[in-house]
Amino acid sequence: MNSVGQPLQQRALSRGLLLFGIIGLIVFIMFQVYPSLLASSAEDNTTVISKAEAREKAVTFATQKLGYTESANENWQVVYKTDSSFYGYMSREKLLDDYTKNKLDQRYPFDVYQAALYSSEAKDSSLSVDLNMYTGEIVAFARGTEVDSGQAAGRATTAVKASSDTSLTLEQKEKLAIPWLEEWGVNPAQLQIEPNAEDYGLVYTDKSVKVGEALLHYDFMFSEGDVSSLKAGFSAPSWHISYVEDQTSLATKLTLFGYGIPTLALGLLALIYSILRRGKTSFTRGIFLSSAHFVIMMVSTYNMLPETTGDSVEARITAVVMFIIYALYSLLMSSLLYFSLVGGNGLWRQEEGLNPWPRAKEPGYAKYVLDSIRVGYVWAFILLGVQTIMFIILSYTLNNWSTTDASQSPYNMRYAWLLPIVAWLAGLSEEAIYRLFGIRMLKKIVRSTLAASLITTLIWAFGHTLYPIYPVSSRPIELTVIGLLFSYIFLRYGFIAVMFSHVVFDSILMGATLIFMKESVNIGAGVFAIVMPFLVGYIVYLFNRSQKPPETEFG
Known part of the structure; x- marks a missing residue:
């Protein structure tokens, strides 16, 4: 970091650092x-079909097999679903490759x-069809007055909310189920009826097919004298489900008490110290970045809003209310960013005599930004390597594992190619709150830069515990490192460099996610996301080469 009043000059990257x-x-x-x-190359079908194709196949199946007739006031909506419980069980027990x-x-x-x-007219779906994402093959269906389309993929994905038809005898249920089993290419003679399965209507078990402790089931439900749903698949053992529930409860507590409350406290302190240090900082400089943060956050929120609700008045009101709540949350986080920028900059300048977030009008600013880009990319590469090594260590020491999460999947975004904008949200807000402001603020209390860095890092790490990675303790350990x-990057190179390193780090991970989705638009977006931090920084460099008097900002 440069001292206040001194010409800006970024630290040079050593050969050793470049090597790392x-x-x-x-x-x-x-x-x-x-x-x-x-x-991906070893698998036969690795390209996901389009949602339009999935919709077309579902309509065809419903028309031919379920007696569906298209109507003008109806529409089909396609979403990605996942059985995170069963996938997590296989991941934990190392069964995915065999599967x-x-x-x-x-x-x-x-x-x-x-x-x-x-x-x-209705908020809930009356019919749903599940398809293999890669082949388009129908794998499940449900029909009835209230199809539970909000559940994850798995045995209960297409289950109708209403209880199964109790007026049917076991023989009548079998007579209705057998044609569907044959339609599915299954020999009913090889199956056994599961006893005490009234909640599902009728459950067949194929004991010749087993994944760990999970047996293959064919689950039927009935309504109005006919099959109302069919789902074939596996379920994670109850002990695994209980473990995940306990871990999720722990993660919720860590997020609330380890991240939420401390972060709000930092926000309040940032507001206070922004006022107290108003003579040594600028209240105008944070406006652009916090406004940009708010816009990006709203775009990201809109992109992630589910499209699973109907067109009824109730559904539209619910969507509007949820959007308002997200808008207020975005405003809160952007305000927290603003006061962290203002307060953090003032604290460092007044109490340390250091200049962590230089102004554009300062001598050497343009080259300083360009050099900070280089620092950001080099350190992002180092961080990716360190994270990979941490994953390997934790896999051997804590046997950590991860699972799927439909709520965070780009397949459920309106535009998957917008995923990398989240990298800019993290790079801006987290580095401003926990590094620019947090470290110096905590140092006033604990009198140690190392201790202050550790405390703010732990707060930041606890905010990531709700990710589907288990055991929950493995995530804070990884993110503490x-x-x-x-x-260290912030203290040595300043705010702009650490912001770039964070953005590049996340952009590479999210860009890789898009590239693996294989669609041309996503591949292009993934590559662009990786080079975008450089392009943004270079534009700032070009804009400020002449060191024009009017103040602009970056970082």
Whole structure:
């Protein structure tokens, strides 16, 4: 970091640091990118069908097999669903490779597209069809007055909310179910009826097919004298489900008490110290970045709003209310960013005599930004390598594992290619709150830069515990290491450099996610996301080369 009043000059990157950056990138590619590429090339069907194609196949199936007739006031909406419980169980027990090799993922996929039928008068769907995302093959359906289309993929995905028809005898249920089993290519003689399965109507078990402790089930429900739903697949053992529930409860508490409340406290302190340090800081400089943060956050929110509701008045009101809530939350977070920028800049300038966030009119600003871009990319490569090594260590020490999450999937975004904008939200807000303001504020209390860095890093790490990674303790351990490195980058190179390193780090991870989706638009967006931080920084460099008097800002 430069001293206040001194010409700006970014620290030079040593050969050793450049070497570590190259090594970090190689480690990341070898252990995270290459295995995914290898697995993708080994599979027959790795290209996801379009939602339009899934919708068309679902309508065709419903018309031919379920007696559906198209109507003008109805529409089909397609969403991505996942059985995160069963996938997590297989991930935990190292069963995923065998599941794929045996091609069970094609017949009984844990990831599906669910096409649900909505009418303009009803909030809930009256019909849903699940399809294999890669082949388009129908794998489940449900019909009735209230189809529970909000559940995750799995045995209960297409279950009708109403209880199964109790007026039917077991023999009548079998007579209705057998034609569907034959339609599915299953020999009913090889199946056994599961006793005490009244909640599902009728459950067949194929004991010849087993994944760990999970047996293959064919679940039927009945309504008005006919089959109302059919789903074939596996369920995670009850002990695994209980474990995840306990871990999720712990993650919720850590997020609330370890992240939420401390972050709000930092926000209040940022407001107070922005006022107290008003003579040593600027209240105008944070306006642009916090406004940009608010706009990006709203775009991201809109992009992630679910499209699963119908066109009824109730559904529209619900959507509007949710959007207002998200808008207020975005305003709160952008305000927290603003006061962290203002208060943090004032604290460092007045109490340390350091200049962590330079102004554009200061001598050497343009080159300083360009050099900060280089620092950001090199350190992002190092961080990717460190994270990869942490994953390997935690897999051997804590046996950590991860699972799927439909709520965070780009497949459920309106425009998947917009995913990388989240990287800019994290890079701006988190580095401003926990590094620019948080470290200096906590140092006033604990009298130690290291302790202050550790405390703010832990707060930041606890905010990521609701991600589907288990055990929950593995996530704070990993991010404490990453967060301390971010703190080091900030203290050594300043706010602009650490912001770039964070944005590049996340952009590479999110860009890779888009590239693996394989659609041309997503591949292009993924590549662009990785180079975008450089382009943004270079534009700022070009704009400020002449050191024009009017003050602009970046960082």
